[in-house]
Amino acid sequence: MRIGELARRAGTTPRALRFYESQGLLDARRSANGYREYDEADYRLVDEILTLQAVGLSLDDTKPFVECLRAGHETGDACANSIEVYQRKLAEVEACMAQLDAVRAGLQDKLTRALARPHSCCGADYADTNETTEA
Template sequence: MRIGELAQRAGTSTRSLRYYEAQGLLPARRAANGHREYDENDLRLVQEIRSLLEIGFALEETRPFVECLRAGHAAGDVCPASIEVYRRKLAELNAGIARLSEIRDRLAAQLETVSERKRPCSR
């Protein structure tokens, strides 16, 4: 299939596909006429990339998943490198959630303090 069809089937743009190609995530095969050619395996790679991007992964973080698929695995998250990315991403999320919880607690405490001090203003 050509780049436009791959983009349509994967739900992305041709520009994104070219970028994935430039980053080495998508193979760059050319037909005799110079047009890019893709197959169902390439569609699966792009779907994996898009799926991971949608849940907050950076493009570079998708590389182990793509490599796992290219190695012939049915899923991109069965290889040790992919699992390690999951672990690292989960740790980042947990740290972010902990930080946001701290901020929420501090704001709630501040609001409570302000509410207790609040007196009607007289003018």
Template sequence: MRIGELARITGTTPRALRHYEEAGLITSRRADNGYRIYDGSAAVRVRNIRELLAVGLTLDDVRAFSVCLDGDVAASPPSERGLRIARDRLAVLDARIAAQTRARDHLATALAQAADRRPAPAR
């Protein structure tokens, strides 16, 4: 199938598919006219890549799961490396959430203080 069809059936974009290919996560062959042609099994692989990205992994992280991208990733027995990557990514996400929560709390406090300093409306 061509790149546009693969993008359509997997809910992604041709640009993302080219990016996955550059990262070595999917492969294609070239037709005589230069178009990328993907095997029908690429759809499962792309859906699994997108699912792993959706839970916060990076493309580099996803490479560690390449042996199971063609099947049911969730049902595959986890490797120690895969578990370590997932734990590390969870720690990164937790740190980002904590930083954003601190920034939000700081802004809320600053807004409350600014509202307290406003003069009463004129009558």
């Protein structure tokens, strides 16, 4: 199949496929007239790349998964390097969530203290906002 058909099937653009090729993630074969030619294995690689990006992996993070598929494995996460990417990315997400939890707790504390004090300088009634912050 040619680049346009692969792009349509995968739900991406020819430009993205050319970029994946420039990054070494996709290898196009060339027909006699110079057109890029792809097969089902290429479709599987692109699908894997897009699926992994949809769950938050960077394009660089997808390389071990692509290598795993190219090595003949049925799934891109059948190799140890792919598992390591999952573990690293999950640790990054958990660290980010912990940081956000700390920020949320700090903001909640500040808001609780602020709401406990009388507010009359600007005329706004902040007591009503307390109901929406306790969710």
